[in-house]
Amino acid sequence: MPQKFSKRPSLIHFPLFQGRRATPSVKGLKQLLEYHGVVLQQETLEQLWAYHQLLREHNKDQDLTRLNAFETIVERHYADCTLINAYVPKWPKRMIDVGSGAGFPGIPLKLVNPEIRLTLCEPRPNRIEFLNLVIRELGLQGIDVFGHKVTSRSLTFPVEGVISRAFEKIELTLPRIQKALVPGGKAYFMKGPAVQEELATLHPEDFGFKLAGKYFYRIPQSTQDRALIVLEKE
Numbered sequence: 567m568p569q570k571f572s573k574r575p576s577l578i579h580f581p582l583f584q585g586r587r588a589t590p591s592v593k594g595l596k597q598l599l600e601y602h603g604v605v606l607q608q609e610t611l612e613q614l615w616a617y618h619q620l621l622r623e624h625n626k627d628q629d630l631t632r633l634n635a636f637e638t639i640v641e642r643h644y645a646d647c648t649l650i651n652a653y654v655p656k657w658p659k660r661m662i663d664v665g666s667g668a669g670f671p672g673i674p675l676k677l678v679n680p681e682i683r684l685t686l687c688e689p690r691p692n693r694i695e696f697l698n699l700v701i702r703e704l705g706l707q708g709i710d711v712f713g714h715k716v717t718s719r720s721l722t723f724p725v726e727g728v729i730s731r732a733f734e735k736i737e738l739t740l741p742r743i744q745k746a747l748v749p750g751g752k753a754y755f756m757k758g759p760a761v762q763e764e765l766a767t768l769h770p771e772d773f774g775f776k777l778a779g780k781y782f783y784r785i786p787q788s789t790q791d792r793a794l795i796v797l798e799k800e
């Protein structure tokens with residue numbers, strides 16, 4: 567039986583803000599995030615706002631995101647990439663984000679979990695440049711960019727965690743990360759509704775992994791179904 571997507575993640579608050587429209591500003595960002603069930607500290611909000619401004623400023627020449635409206639960017643990028651915290655009690659210390667693009671989920675994940683030592687893996691030169699700019703401008707520590715394709719040969723340093731969103735089928739990513747991920751390490755896959763078909767044919771044991779968790783939910787106050795699939799390296 568396919569899993570049903572639940573309407574609300576369990577650890578989420580629903581604050582008072584009831585509208586979806588908000589002026590692009592730190593305040594508007596806070597209101598929209600809270601509307602989607604994400605409550606952040608003021609300092610984190612300000613960092614996310616600084617990132618948003620860089621994203622807007624460089625989007626035209628660097629082809630970073632196809633989303634345009636502030637509300638949509640907050641819902642599908644920032645809320646999406648921070649809601650996952652509700653399902654992971656403790657993130658691994660040393661992680662990579664495979665296929666980061668403009669920094670999703672890596673940058674929001676790092677902002678809400680500054681203790682993670684994170685490497686953003688992205689081969690496209692304009693995106694590498696943008697990610698390095700974000701790191702510099704926001705003064706982030708414990709984060710760097712691996713500007714190459716992740717393959718079983720290129721990724722040689724050991725990591726305890728891997729995350730990716732909108733990248734490729736899980737069965738294609740597992741061989742890429744098989745060597746780098748330490749035994750007991752976890753791989754987190756952020757997926758949309760098509761995950762059901764993918765899971766039906768996925769055999770993680772063929773790659774030395776076992777299923778450690780699967781969570782199906784909807785971004786609060788949206789039509790966006792999401793899943794977080796967690797695999798553990800045996």
Ligand SMILES: C[S@@+](CC[C@H](N)C(=O)[O-])C[C@H]1O[C@@H](n2cnc3c(N)ncnc32)[C@H](O)[C@@H]1O
Pocket residue numbers: 664665666667668669670671687688689690693714715716717730731732733
């Ligand atoms: C569809 S985008 C998703 C970007 C981001 N994760 C998101 O959710 O918005 C996939 C990204 O993976 C990058 N990519 C493609 N092959 C890769 C590989 N072998 N290793 C790392 N990144 C790769 C592409 O350059 C692209 O930026």
